[in-house]
Amino acid sequence: MPLILTVSKVARYLKDILLSDTMLQDVWVSGEVGNFTRSAAGHSYFTLREGTSAALRCVMFRNAGGGANHLAEGAAVIVHGRIAIYEQRGDLQLIADVVQPEGVGELQLKLEALKAKLEKEGLFEPSRKRELPAFPVKIGVITSPTGAVWHDIQSIVSRRYPLVELVLAPTLVQGDAAAPGIAEAFTAMNAIPGLDLVILARGGGSMEDLWPFNEEAVARAIYTSRAPVVSAVGHETDFTIADMVADVRAPTPSAAAELAVPDRRELLAGIAAAARGMSAFLDSVVTGGMDDIERARARLDRAAPDFDTLRLRVDDLLKNAASQLRHVVNARSAEVESLGHRLTALSPRDILRRGYAIVEAAATGRIVTDASQLKPDDDVSVTLDKGGFNAGVKRVRD
Amino acid sequence: MASKSSKHQPADLANLSFEDALKRLNETVAKLETGKLTLSEATVLYEEGIKLAHVCTEKIAAAEMRITQIRTAYGEQMRMYEDDAAGDDLDDDDEDEA
Numbered sequence A: 001m002p003l004i005l006t007v008s009k010v011a012r013y014l015k016d017i018l019l020s021d022t023m024l025q026d027v028w029v030s031g032e033v034g035n036f037t038r039s040a041a042g043h044s045y046f047t048l049r050e051g052t053s054a055a056l057r058c059v060m061f062r063n064a065g066g067g068a069n070h071l072a073e074g075a076a077v078i079v080h081g082r083i084a085i086y087e088q089r090g091d092l093q094l095i096a097d098v099v100q101p102e103g104v105g106e107l108q109l110k111l112e113a114l115k116a117k118l119e120k121e122g123l124f125e126p127s128r129k130r131e132l133p134a135f136p137v138k139i140g141v142i143t144s145p146t147g148a149v150w151h152d153i154q155s156i157v158s159r160r161y162p163l164v165e166l167v168l169a170p171t172l173v174q175g176d177a178a179a180p181g182i183a184e185a186f187t188a189m190n191a192i193p194g195l196d197l198v199i200l201a202r203g204g205g206s207m208e209d210l211w212p213f214n215e216e217a218v219a220r221a222i223y224t225s226r227a228p229v230v231s232a233v234g235h236e237t238d239f240t241i242a243d244m245v246a247d248v249r250a251p252t253p254s255a256a257a258e259l260a261v262p263d264r265r266e267l268l269a270g271i272a273a274a275a276r277g278m279s280a281f282l283d284s285v286v287t288g289g290m291d292d293i294e295r296a297r298a299r300l301d302r303a304a305p306d307f308d309t310l311r312l313r314v315d316d317l318l319k320n321a322a323s324q325l326r327h328v329v330n331a332r333s334a335e336v337e338s339l340g341h342r343l344t345a346l347s348p349r350d351i352l353r354r355g356y357a358i359v360e361a362a363a364t365g366r367i368v369t370d371a372s373q374l375k376p377d378d379d380v381s382v383t384l385d386k387g388g389f390n391a392g393v394k395r396v397r398d
Numbered sequence B: 001m002a003s004k005s006s007k008h009q010p011a012d013l014a015n016l017s018f019e020d021a022l023k024r025l026n027e028t029v030a031k032l033e034t035g036k037l038t039l040s041e042a043t044v045l046y047e048e049g050i051k052l053a054h055v056c057t058e059k060i061a062a063a064e065m066r067i068t069q070i071r072t073a074y075g076e077q078m079r080m081y082e083d084d085a086a087g088d089d090l091d092d093d094d095e096d097e098a
Helices: A007-020 A106-121 A148-160 A178-190 A216-223 A241-245 A253-260 A264-303 A307-345 A348-353 B009-015 B018-034 B039-062 B073-085
Strands: A027-038 A044-050 A054-060 A076-086 A091-101 A138-143 A165-170 A197-202 A229-233 A358-361 A379-383 A388-392 B066-069
Touching: A007 A076, A027 A054, A054 A076, A076 A106, A091 A106, A106 A216, A106 A241, A138 A148, A138 A178, A148 A165, A148 A197, A148 A253, A165 A178, A165 B073, A178 A197, A178 A216, A178 B073, A197 A253, A216 A241, A229 A241, A229 A253, A264 B018, A264 B039, B009 B039, B018 B039
Parallel strands: A054 A091, A138 A165, A138 A197, A165 B066, A197 A229
Antiparallel strands: A027 A044, A027 A076, A044 A054, A076 A091, A358 A379, A379 A388
């Protein structure tokens, strides 16, 4: 009795065979594009032909990978993908993930295939890129200990921001041992507590020299780094898979060192500016206070009594008082004058004119009003209204 | 002048990390410029700010970069190589010309 299978069993059996064949699961096929169509969903359908002797149906899904733009009727291309069976129709087809134009080197093809794979896994996801800390304390450096790169990184970091500790993980950065060495270095870095970031750096070189940085082991090591990774591989124009997985890509190792730390000169200038700003602000507060005082003084002046007017009034009053005083003085003078007249009227001369005489004792000069003041032979002086005479006392009467 | 805060601040400020001192300096400047402060409050803040500026400047001026090295297979290999060859140059490692 022969073994009888159902169609679906055959299809499943073929599928298992295809899946177990590693060559068919990771294959590059060259050929010419025909029957090229793109569906509304954005998937590409085409046939790869080798002249008229052979043909292979191909599909490239919209989100597959790189190079769909190389697909065009009649284009000579190299397609990467896996061979699968489309059970419903029993067709064999190539499920493509990378398309490259014919004539691209082998390394490039490997690179594109790995890129497509890692992209699908999300290793390049922009949303998982981490920011570098503004003021790092501990920076890991994975590079060759003997080259100019390590020297440059040291001198740039110590010039810009010597507040950090550099932790070097010496590695080979070229040749077959480089990729596992770099992966080992990342594992060692992950064990260091407090690491703020890791710089993975290498100087310029040929595409072959830089190859370790396109290897899967390195990409995965970067992806699993606990600290954010700055990649700096080769020159500005060199793009590696390491650059695509890293959180930050620096164009050169020196640029990586500059990205990793702030610049001391700028910080010092900022600190000085802050100090100046504070001084200026305090000055303005003081000046503002002085202005307030000045304004208050002006208001006080306005509210105070008017001393000038008061002074004028005092002046006026004084003048007034002086003239009053003059009046009083004048009045008194007149009074004095009239009293003088009256006194004149009482003068002894008037009495003498009426026939009286004044007798003075010659010895004492005193006016004699009592006969007892005299004795015989005293000299006396007698004053009359007009003239007088001296005489001697003959006899004193009582 | 010796208010209770400014009395034990200098030591505290000097113990701050550069990053923290710088952050606090910026906060102080912002507080000074935006807050409605009395002259004495402004003076206290100003003094603190100037101290912080000194702390920052001194920290960054006095710092010296430290370098440590972690063990890797390659690092060990190189050490052995250096011990063996006693100063023999590693000229075949010419990958870092940039």
